[in-house]
Amino acid sequence: MYDKAVRRRRTVLALLVALSLILLTAYFGESAGGGLHAVQRGAMEVFAPIQEGANRALKPFRDLFRWFGDTLDAKDRADELETERDALRRQVAELEVQGRENAELRGLMSINASSGLRAYEPVVARVFARSPSTWYSTVEINKGSSDGVQRDQPVVNGKGLIGKVKSVSDGNAVVMLLTDQDFAASAEAAKSGEPGIVSPAVGATGDLLFNLVRNAREVHKRDLIVTSGMKSSRLDSLFPRAIPIGMVTRVELGEGELDRRIHVRPAADLRRLDLVQVLTRPSADVLAARRQP
């Protein structure tokens, strides 16, 4: 009985394997128009409508499972895209910073060329801290006495005068901005040459006043105010000549000529300072002039 069962089992297996191999060999060997292919196509014709019906009937289930799959894929995709977005954001931020620095450096080079600041041995510095107080308009830069920076040296950027060095340590310095209460600079109207003093307007953050102008009516709105670089036998100006300070925004009439209030907006955007340069030899032109016979 057992032998019979074993024989039957083995026979069935051998038969099925043989049948499979015969089918395989015959199918593989014949052309596309052969008998087995024709039978397969016929069977396909029979099965196709059933499959199509089943396909339609099962579509909702398929869609449901697909939805789960898509959700999982979407989660992965979202994670990937988020990572990519973060990387791109970092890249954009880096490029923007580099672009801004590039523009600032170009501005510095431009002002060096146009105002002849190279002779004053400019030292480029980066602003890394700003006074949080509204009373003191100061910033800290990353260059100090070891770089040749000294107290009272003028500080400029690509747009114009920023301020002057207030105090110096070995590797850092504090710059007093134009808008600080204690700041004052001898200046002149670029067009008319009227001299005066530029100082911050009290109580108006970011506003400067062009004071002590003898012929104030010679100064008009949109006139450029520049440093005068005053020279005398006893006292020299801290600032070289012809560095832009700002532009006249309005002229207020007072009772007398000296009461006229000339408001000046700083040429440099003092709220956005990144790269500046300290003119470490501000009196270079004076010295050169004195050396000449």
Place this chain on the structure above:
Amino acid sequence: MTWSAAAVGRLVALGLLGGILQLTAISQVTLFGVPADLSPLLVASVGLLAGSVAGATFGFCLGLFVDTALLQTLGVTSFVFTMIGYGAGRVLELRDPAHGLVPVAVGAAATVLAAIGFSLLQFLLGVEAPVSLLLVRSILITIVLNTLLALPVYALTRRVLLPFLPDDPRRRRRRAYTTGGLSPLSRA
């Protein structure tokens, strides 16, 4: 398994429905880019429940159906599924496993065998498919998916073939307790 027209009818229905379900729905639902494959699981389940002859025959027929429906080379799937059905049946006949997780192991083994068998036959037939990491990855994912599906497929197959299967001793015991019979312990 008790052979009868009804049993054969159920096996045919199981094969047809399983095959159509696989071709029209399961194969179109992908997880991690790979679909599950119920066919080897069905064949392995039939073999594990009904024995090697039934398993091999069912495997051959289901393989033939799949090859025909997909216009594939006739005989390839039949050959592989015949071996799977026979192997699963021999596990039943030689070991008579009682552990509940045996269908999972057999299902996983059947999927591995199917994947390797198909690949080997395709190479032997001269189909130029590079053995890439992608292929290995998809085979591995199919094995994992099928392993997860093995138990439900086995349970479903068992439910379909239950009237024609020999009485399971555990089931017989359970029935005896619920119908007021004495447990072997109380008899002792």
